[in-house]
Amino acid sequence: MLSVLLGAAGLAAVLCLWFPSVLTTPELREIYDMTLIRGLIKAGLLAAFLCGTASLLLKRRKALGLTGIGLAGLATLMGGSQVEVSTPVRASDHLGLDWFLLNLLILATVFVPLEHLFARLPAQRVFRKGWTTDLAHFGVSHLLVQATVLLTLVPAAVFFRWAVSPTLQSAIAGQPVLLQFAEILVIADLTQYTTHRLFHAVPWLWRFHQVHHSAQCLDWLAASRLHLVDIVVTRAVGFVPVYVLGFATGPTYAYLVFVSFQAILIHANVNFRFGPLRWVLATPQFHHWHHSAESEALDKNFAVHLPVIDLVFGTFHLPGNRWPARYGLEGDPVPENYARQLAYPFRPSAHPRSPAIRPATPNTPPNTAS
Numbered sequence: 001m002l003s004v005l006l007g008a009a010g011l012a013a014v015l016c017l018w019f020p021s022v023l024t025t026p027e028l029r030e031i032y033d034m035t036l037i038r039g040l041i042k043a044g045l046l047a048a049f050l051c052g053t054a055s056l057l058l059k060r061r062k063a064l065g066l067t068g069i070g071l072a073g074l075a076t077l078m079g080g081s082q083v084e085v086s087t088p089v090r091a092s093d094h095l096g097l098d099w100f101l102l103n104l105l106i107l108a109t110v111f112v113p114l115e116h117l118f119a120r121l122p123a124q125r126v127f128r129k130g131w132t133t134d135l136a137h138f139g140v141s142h143l144l145v146q147a148t149v150l151l152t153l154v155p156a157a158v159f160f161r162w163a164v165s166p167t168l169q170s171a172i173a174g175q176p177v178l179l180q181f182a183e184i185l186v187i188a189d190l191t192q193y194t195t196h197r198l199f200h201a202v203p204w205l206w207r208f209h210q211v212h213h214s215a216q217c218l219d220w221l222a223a224s225r226l227h228l229v230d231i232v233v234t235r236a237v238g239f240v241p242v243y244v245l246g247f248a249t250g251p252t253y254a255y256l257v258f259v260s261f262q263a264i265l266i267h268a269n270v271n272f273r274f275g276p277l278r279w280v281l282a283t284p285q286f287h288h289w290h291h292s293a294e295s296e297a298l299d300k301n302f303a304v305h306l307p308v309i310d311l312v313f314g315t316f317h318l319p320g321n322r323w324p325a326r327y328g329l330e331g332d333p334v335p336e337n338y339a340r341q342l343a344y345p346f347r348p349s350a351h352p353r354s355p356a357i358r359p360a361t362p363n364t365p366p367n368t369a370s
């Protein structure tokens, strides 16, 4: 499996070298060091060959090993890490293939060992049920980064320009950086709380958000299981107050880095409980309860950063040291396939009920009858 993944990633990286204007992100190209990137491509292709060969020697079924070696071979035949890039690369509409590959590499390097060492569910494997669907969500949302960023920023500028006050904006941007960061955290989470709660309460919005709740295994990759409409609407609404208030670029970027990391951490299969900090910041235990299939946690823990918002609005649920027994949706209504999940909210519902009247089924005891 590793050989196939590395072979596919290597081939995708070589395609980025061949077609940089359509497959890579201008903002990223300015940052990354091409010597390092070429070294990574070379190492990835070599590892794909080695893992593929090991698989061919050790496994009875040869399909995965052959596929991995085939992909790495194709990437090498296409020039491998040495493909020359004609500079300068012209700006164009693009897919964020490089953004996808780099983020996947960094997150897998951080979270796979972390989830192995501090697993909350040690029996859960890396390639667990639904991982291909989650990887497809991760891939598409990264590939479409240019479009999603645009759809996030444009509505605020089009519909809320009237609300901008230069005097207020310069006063806000003039505050200490740490204070601005804390303000963004509170304001963004109040907006996220409201949007998130609406996604649960309004039946047609719930159909989009059900995709996120269909995950039966939680880990870092499951954080990506989100319908594109869910992503764009939540981000676009969240950006409105940040745009109107005019925070400085530094704290805004710091918040973006923080939210990206925390959103993944709270889904991770890790047993960190963070001591008293868990009352201040959302933790994996806090958000895992939001994904619980048990009735006690129905429509609880909507905040992304600050549990205090749930405390204030009466939706807080953190029962001591306990973790949920199971995740997902009653009746499992969402299909387990990326394309079908994308179409799911637009299809006639076989489960037309709103979340407010979702069945409050108690935990079914293990079937001991023989």
Ligand SMILES: [Zn+2]
Pocket (backbone or CB within 6 Å): 196, 200, 209, 212, 213, 290
């Ligand atoms: Zn939710």
Ligand SMILES: [Zn+2]
Pocket (backbone or CB within 6 Å): 212, 223, 267, 287, 291
């Ligand atoms: Zn979640």
